[in-house]
Amino acid sequence: MIEIATGVFVKRHEELDLNLGLVVGDRECLVIDTGLNDAFAADVRKITPLPWRVVLTHNHWDHVLGTPAFLPCEIWAHENCTVDEEILLGDAKNYPELIPVDPVLVPPTHTFKNHKKFDLGGRTVELHHFGPSHTSHDVVVHVPDVDVVFAGDVVEIGAPVQFGPDATPENWPNVIEQIKRLAPAMVVPGHGTPTAEWT
Ligand SMILES: [Zn+2]
Structure with missing residues (x-):
């Protein structure tokens, strides 16, 4: 786990160059994607004992298969986020050493349409859906x-x-433009090195 800003952590993975996130407030923390297996929940507990809430950036297997280890808790996602075995587990079978033997798919408990704000105590975190791009239901998390x-x-x-099958390439530049408007000092990609130089 790397602390990229005060109370903001990224779990970097050699596997798939995957990133998972954690934002810690005074009262609670927000977990951004749950990863390949149970390991991330244990990693988060090494950082903070605070109650957690999960947000899924999208439903691809490498971002969601760790969800059961966080239950019970609120699982947030965009309203178009479905639990679809074919989409979810399509590629996963190519990585049997990374995933649980019997993967459990956990549907979101809470969804939003365009914008949602959480007060973690002493800091807020905002979820945005800027329209479809990588999937129909991408969530961008702003701290x-x-x-x-x-x-x-x-x-x-x-x-x-x-x-993937539900990508929308023609809207992708628009989504990138809206991320730019947030003027981030640091962008954490789903895969790859977090950086200020992302465009
Ligand atoms: Zn994906």
């Missing part, structure tokens, strides 16, 4: 007090962007 954005797979660094 305004430290100017950090978790972009999910809308931004990948060091690898080509991925086009």
